[in-house]
Amino acid sequence: MQKLLIEGGHLLNGKVRISGAKNSAVALLPASILADSKVIIEGLPDISDVETLSGLLEEIGGKVERRGQTVHIDPLEMTAMPLPNGRVKKLRASYYFMGAMLGRFKEAVIGLPGGCYLGPRPIDQHIKGFKALGATVTNEQGAIYLRANELKGARIYLDVVSVGATINIMLAAVKAKGRTIIENAAREPEIIDVATLLTSMGARIKGAGTDVIRIEGVEELIGCMHTIIPDRIEAGTYTIMAAAQGEKVLIDNVIPQHLEPLLAKLREMGDTNRRGRRTIINPPWRQFKKC
Numbered sequence: 001m002q003k004l005l006i007e008g009g010h011l012l013n014g015k016v017r018i019s020g021a022k023n024s025a026v027a028l029l030p031a032s033i034l035a036d037s038k039v040i041i042e043g044l045p046d047i048s049d050v051e052t053l054s055g056l057l058e059e060i061g062g063k064v065e066r067r068g069q070t071v072h073i074d075p076l077e078m079t080a081m082p083l084p085n086g087r088v089k090k091l092r093a094s095y096y097f098m099g100a101m102l103g104r105f106k107e108a109v110i111g112l113p114g115g116c117y118l119g120p121r122p123i124d125q126h127i128k129g130f131k132a133l134g135a136t137v138t139n140e141q142g143a144i145y146l147r148a149n150e151l152k153g154a155r156i157y158l159d160v161v162s163v164g165a166t167i168n169i170m171l172a173a174v175k176a177k178g179r180t181i182i183e184n185a186a187r188e189p190e191i192i193d194v195a196t197l198l199t200s201m202g203a204r205i206k207g208a209g210t211d212v213i214r215i216e217g218v219e220e221l222i223g224c225m226h227t228i229i230p231d232r233i234e235a236g237t238y239t240i241m242a243a244a245q246g247e248k249v250l251i252d253n254v255i256p257q258h259l260e261p262l263l264a265k266l267r268e269m270g271d272t273n274r275r276g277r278r279t280i281i282n283p284p285w286r287q288f289k290k291c
Helices: 022-034 048-059 086-090 092-105 124-132 163-173 189-201 232-245 256-268
Strands: 012-017 039-042 063-067 070-074 107-111 136-140 143-147 155-157 179-183 204-206 212-216 225-227 246-252 279-282
Touching (some): 012 232, 048 086, 086 107, 092 107, 092 163, 124 163, 163 179, 163 212, 189 204, 232 246, 232 256
Parallel strands (some): 012 246, 039 225
Antiparallel strands (some): 107 143
């Protein structure tokens, strides 16, 4: 059994660069299915989920080329190939193939998502959105079957604020006929990131980052180049480490606004940090106040 030995008591110094956001990456890659030409995504994190999703894109006919942190995806020859098992069981975010394939092909067969068990995480709100857009959804032998003659815009109120459902409905709705309104939508930065990619493709989306998202369906989406946002969870982890035990730490490739709630609490505890447009600098450590 491998072990990790950590010797504490030493002040942290130096510079760390934050990776691309994992929760964006797992949605941006399936979103490429909707394009009619090459999609290039820059700054992807070096994680197994990216490899798994790239493999799934290849399974349905896509051409995927990895160049460091950049992935080139050619979706031209993709088909509505069923994905009932295999790689889809390896991660939770495989459910984004439902919305993307439904949006492009009007059909999809996707195995129930796998991934780490973190308690109940149903996909009922995803299915509610797909049905509102005009799809029939059935569970057959452990896979979700989605079929639609055509998708039509609808007004969809999410009973539970869900990042996954918000993104999945966006993916299915961008090529549907008419207007789709998602109410009680999630507002996380990753949703804005996916909406930015789709807008660069030619989608018409307003309100991403608010609790009401409006989408006007378009007939065609084209490829584009997109740079992923930095991972706010990773950035927050290093920020806490630097505040607690840092001497001088530079955290590069961050969007400080994404960390504002965390930074505000650290300031209340006595930490001082300086923010640039894409960096956070933690100066000499101070004793935290008791809360």
